[in-house]
Amino acid sequence: MRDLYNSPLNSRYASKEMSYIFSDNMKFSTWRKLWVALAEGEKELGLNITEEQIEELKSNINNINYDEAIKREKEVRHDVMSHVYAYGLQCPSAKGIIHLGATSCYVGDNTDIIIMKNALLLVKKKIVTVINHLSNFALKYKDMPTLGFTHFQPAQLTTVGKRATLWIQDLILDIENIDFLLSTLRLRGVKGTTGTQASFMTLFNNNEEKVKDLDKIVAKKMGFENSYGVTGQTYPRKLDSIVLNRLSEVAQSAYKFSNDLRLLQSMKEIEEPFEKNQIGSSAMAYKRNPMRSERMSSLARYVIVNSLNPAITAATQWFERTLDDSANKRIAVAEAFLALDGVLNLYINIAENMVVYEKVINSHVNNELPFMATENIMMEAVKRGGDRQELHEKIRIHSMEAAQRVKGEGLNNDLIERIINDSSFMLSKEEILNIIDPNKFVGRAPSQVVEFINEYVKPIIDDNQDALEIKSEISV
Numbered sequence: 001m002r003d004l005y006n007s008p009l010n011s012r013y014a015s016k017e018m019s020y021i022f023s024d025n026m027k028f029s030t031w032r033k034l035w036v037a038l039a040e041g042e043k044e045l046g047l048n049i050t051e052e053q054i055e056e057l058k059s060n061i062n063n064i065n066y067d068e069a070i071k072r073e074k075e076v077r078h079d080v081m082s083h084v085y086a087y088g089l090q091c092p093s094a095k096g097i098i099h100l101g102a103t104s105c106y107v108g109d110n111t112d113i114i115i116m117k118n119a120l121l122l123v124k125k126k127i128v129t130v131i132n133h134l135s136n137f138a139l140k141y142k143d144m145p146t147l148g149f150t151h152f153q154p155a156q157l158t159t160v161g162k163r164a165t166l167w168i169q170d171l172i173l174d175i176e177n178i179d180f181l182l183s184t185l186r187l188r189g190v191k192g193t194t195g196t197q198a199s200f201m202t203l204f205n206n207n208e209e210k211v212k213d214l215d216k217i218v219a220k221k222m223g224f225e226n227s228y229g230v231t232g233q234t235y236p237r238k239l240d241s242i243v244l245n246r247l248s249e250v251a252q253s254a255y256k257f258s259n260d261l262r263l264l265q266s267m268k269e270i271e272e273p274f275e276k277n278q279i280g281s282s283a284m285a286y287k288r289n290p291m292r293s294e295r296m297s298s299l300a301r302y303v304i305v306n307s308l309n310p311a312i313t314a315a316t317q318w319f320e321r322t323l324d325d326s327a328n329k330r331i332a333v334a335e336a337f338l339a340l341d342g343v344l345n346l347y348i349n350i351a352e353n354m355v356v357y358e359k360v361i362n363s364h365v366n367n368e369l370p371f372m373a374t375e376n377i378m379m380e381a382v383k384r385g386g387d388r389q390e391l392h393e394k395i396r397i398h399s400m401e402a403a404q405r406v407k408g409e410g411l412n413n414d415l416i417e418r419i420i421n422d423s424s425f426m427l428s429k430e431e432i433l434n435i436i437d438p439n440k441f442v443g444r445a446p447s448q449v450v451e452f453i454n455e456y457v458k459p460i461i462d463d464n465q466d467a468l469e470i471k472s473e474i475s476v
Contacts, residue, residue: 009335013299013342015473021119022334025064030114031083031107032061034222035098038190041217042100045210047203053094060090080104101199102190105321109188109235112333114222116243117185119337124178126344127250128460128467131171133351135457138164142449145438146269146361147368154368157438160270160356162445165452167260170253172456177246188235189215189227194320232320240310240329244303247340251303254343258296261350265290268360273353292474296346299339306336348472365438367406370415371399373436377419377427380435384426394424 010019020026036057043049065086073082080099088095099106142161147154190211192199197211204210219227228235264270265288272292309332313325374395382388402415416436420429427435461468 007335007338009338009342013295013345014338015341015345018119018122018338018341021115021122022338024066025062026115027111028064028066028069028083029062030111031080032057032064032087034107034110034218035087036061037218037221038100038102038106038214039094039097040221041190041214042097042203044217045204045214047097047100049097049100050093053091053097056091056094057087057098060087063090065090078104080107083107101192101203103193103199103233105188105234106190110222112329113185113187113235113239116239116333116337117182117223120178120182120185120243120246123247123250123337123340123344124175124182125464125467125470126341126348126472127171127175127178128464129470129472130344130347130351131168131175131457132461132468133348134164134168134171135453135461137161137351137354138168138449139453141356142446143439144356144358144361145365145442147364152263154372156372156443157365157369157441157445159442159445159449160361161449162442163260165449167253167257168452168457170256171250172460174246174250174253175460177249181242181246185224186235187219187222187224187227188231190218191215191227191231191233194233195231232317234317234321234325237310237314237317237325237329240333241307241314244307244310244333244336247336248304248307251300251340251343254296254347255300255304257347258293258300261293261354262290262297265293267364269357269364271355271357272350273355292346292350296343296350299343299346303336303340303343306332306339345472345474348470349474352472362438367413369436369438369441370402370413372441374399374415374419376435377425377432380431381425381427386424386426391424394422395419398422 036054039049039054039057043051043054068089069079069082069086072085073079076082076085081104084099087098091098138161140161141164142159144160145157146160146163148156148158148163190200191197197215200211200214201208204214215227219225261270261272265272271288272290309328313328313332316322317325378386378388378391378395381391398415398418402413402418405411406413416432419425420427420432425432
């Protein structure tokens, strides 16, 4: 509808897969699955619930009568009871046992946890896809010397592939943290209105073992090994903070990559993909702006800042619960996942299609390498009988003059030519050029790439082959 606000997270950035996870259909069908699991568990533990009632509930899990629920909510101002009512209209024989003994948070909170689990699994798959593309890139360019930078000032050489492993390393840390979170994720379970399970104690005539068993049965039916040992009315709101912190960490990794690529594109060394008919600027037709990387930075920043929302919510919950969490988390959690999904869609697209300009990279290396190579040249000249202190002074003078030529006059760096023409060094042109071969200044970078991919990356790829099927579509 063009006359109502439409979130750009859906229309421009997030994938259909992630949008579905946070859709009404996912939410309310999961509510119904939880009601089925509760009824099944109560039947198994001896309550008077028939198989026919359960089958009636199951047959209508995805047949959600939204109109009835919306109409009812306008009357009673309660979303859960509105859907209990609507479900009951479709399941007349089971109407009386829907939501038996439960509180609203039984469906609301358990569904939120299930949704976050599914969304985290999708995030992990996309991170693995990015890692796979970056590892292919790293191996392809593992031997290509490039300027390293500290403080964004030229430093010792590294290789293009080695730099890519730094991006991968950040993402591996993110996957490790997500895996730990998934391994410890619990369902809220069947805990009652203030977490005491009092209503279920009444249902089962104070049989504590059956109440405890019901909690375990429902958790397993919904795909969880455990539920929280104790809760108030809600699951611990710290969980939302923990989850969004994990998303923030991924956003930080992506943000770092996008900034690196924006700098590299400014130096004309590496570019993000630029399509045939793409327009870089409405005024400057020649421009090739790094719009994908810039969008990554923008969305990543939103995810990082948004992670503060559930932290404050968790800190301000009173006793067993207050409702000031609801509206905030309804927006903050969903938008964090949708925005990060947009970030990862861009990351996948860029990592798979980066363009490397080898001649530009070589030119930048050759402009700076003479300064870096002077110590190696001096040591070789000393071996030939030269005086170290005298040679050091000559290199200092030559370097200052070459630097003035570059900075003051805008000319090329002629330091090596100056040294070649200085007989004090007792080295031929060929010998000096051999000393300053860029490949001799990258240390173990090429082998580090191979070792890192084999030891750290390959096991992740092998364990997550299904992630490699993910394709990224950039809508704008």
